[in-house]
Amino acid sequence: MPKRRLEHANISVTDPDRSAALLKDLLGWHERWSGPSMGNGxxxxxxxxxxxxxxxxxxxxxxxxxxxxxxxxxxxxxDDLDAAEAVVVKHGLEPFSHGKYEPGPRTFYFFDWDGIEFEVVSYE
Incomplete structure (x- = not known):
């Protein structure tokens, strides 16, 4: 069976450094690349x-x-929804819509500075 997965999502933000800092802090990710891009971006x-x-x-x-x-x-x-929520709050954002769905995850949502909505899920 071929390997299938989401490789990346490309989103437009007003401050990529600020958004990158949030995602690095929230998910333990790292910067893979940065540089000039289309449209003088x-x-x-x-x-x-x-x-x-x-x-x-x-x-x-x-x-x-x-x-x-x-x-x-x-x-x-x-892995840790409470720790993730603390990171979101530390970055000045407001979590909302906390929920628990059977038999699945616990979850919350937040909007970033540009109005993009994110969901954070834990199956723990």
Whole structure:
């Protein structure tokens, strides 16, 4: 069977350094690459060995996104949901919609500075 997985997601943010710092702190990821990109932009790839999030910005990126247009949210799985929530709060963001779903995960959501919604999930 061929190996299939999500390799990366590319999102536009107003401050890729700030977003990268959050993802590194929240997920233990590292910067895989950064540099100039299309449209006189700048991109940072932050992730692990098998996947990453590409954080793109340019003068055209205004932020202030609305949920569901076109993205509903990006979800990350962590071992320790309480520690993850502390990281989100430390970065000045507000967790909401805490839940527990049977038989699956505990979860919470947060919006970043640009209005992008993230879900954090733990199966522990």
């Amino acid at each position: 700048r991109t940072i790839h932050v992730g692990g060995e098998d996947n990453y999030v590409s954080l793109y910005t340019s003068e055209a990126v205004a932020g202030d996104y609305r949920k569901g247009q076109p993205l509903n949210h990006i979800a990350f799985m962590v």
